[in-house]
Amino acid sequence: MLDLHGYGWLLFDGLQLTIAVGLCAMVVAVLLGLLGSWGKLAQNRWANFAANTYTTVIRGVPELILLLLVYFGTPTLIQSIATSMGYDIRVDINPFIAGTITIGFIYGAFSTEVLRGAFQAIPKGQAEAARAIGMSSLKVFQRIILPQALRFALPGLGNVWMVLIKATSLISIIQLDELMRKTKIASNATHEPFTFYLLASFIYLGITLVSMMVQKRAEIWANKGVMR
């Protein structure tokens, strides 16, 4: 039988942190996605340019490079700016915050595309009809656009979540004690790397399967009012 030498709880701690980072990063990603899709669809050249640059650059560079850039690069940048201004400070970024922000920032680009597609899928006539019966543009967004956009975006955002939760394993490289790093600690201590990495992979698989089920439920719930 599987003998974990008492390291099972360590993986459980790591799992909790993985899910915490994943959920926080997903919130960041959806907020950035809303902002980014607004930027892409706005009638403003600068907003378009900023949003297009954001998605183009992020999707063209590996997550690992971006993660290392933010985690190791930002303190160096702040320090060198401080030094040039005559201060001598030392900046350390909390790995949880660095990881959450970086992963959220990367997947914000992917959810930008998902949400842009969702907003575009809503017939223009609906917003015009709502304006015509006297709703303010905020009301139109709140009552007509957003509820439908979320329904259209649900499958895409579900996919973003599943890629995102797997990408959180990269944060172990910047020393955050999430599932992957705890696994490394346990496998170094017990000299049974295969057992522990296999177990970790099954935990990730479990997260994926649960997410798939939740996604299916959520889609059924969101499409309740739609005729087929």
Added chain:
Amino acid sequence: MDFSIVWQYLPMLLEGAWVTLWITVVSLLIGLAFAVPVSLARLSNNPFFSSPAYLFVLYFRGTPLLVQIFLIYYGSGQFRHELTDLGLWGFFRDPWFCGILALVLNTTAYSAEIFRGAISAVPRNDIEAGRACGMSGLLLFRRITMPKAFRIGLPAYGNEVIFLLQATSLVSTITILDLTGISRQLISKTFAVYEFYLTAAAMYLVMTYALVYLFRMWEKRLSGHLQERVVSEPR
């Protein structure tokens, strides 16, 4: 920021970029060769073929690539004696073998899923027409199903190629000096964090969009007849 230091080490970075491209192409080609049979097994009506293929695809798409790399590279150490007896330890000790093996298995799973979707999206009429002309079995597959499925699946496969190119950066965690690995090594030597990571990011960006462009051209060539044409208005 001082980019002159990057100039000094540019040949090493370019070498790293070459390694990245090389690993991508090798994993891609081997993965492609495996993905077609796996996708066919997945579509088979015989559960003896379809369920292993399903589990394979589920496992490699449902777990992070980093775990797969570590499982193969570090995990094989647990079976060192058994592998030595089999004469395979020489392979599993080598980070190149393990890295490429992990990438191959990963891209096989993702591409198999793409091909499965593409093959089942081939219109029934096309296949019926092929049958009506007297084709069956392998001939039908080679002449009708495959070319059509290839065109349907090409855009999604292009995305997978780009995904793989970026995923190769993870092999730097098992000591391979690809573009990411070289950058990390040079940074630990020179402490020029921003300069090297930004340069590496720019190089990845160029490689990614070169691939995007190539695939777009290929798509145009293969299915140009399906694309919308701009017809000029008569005056």
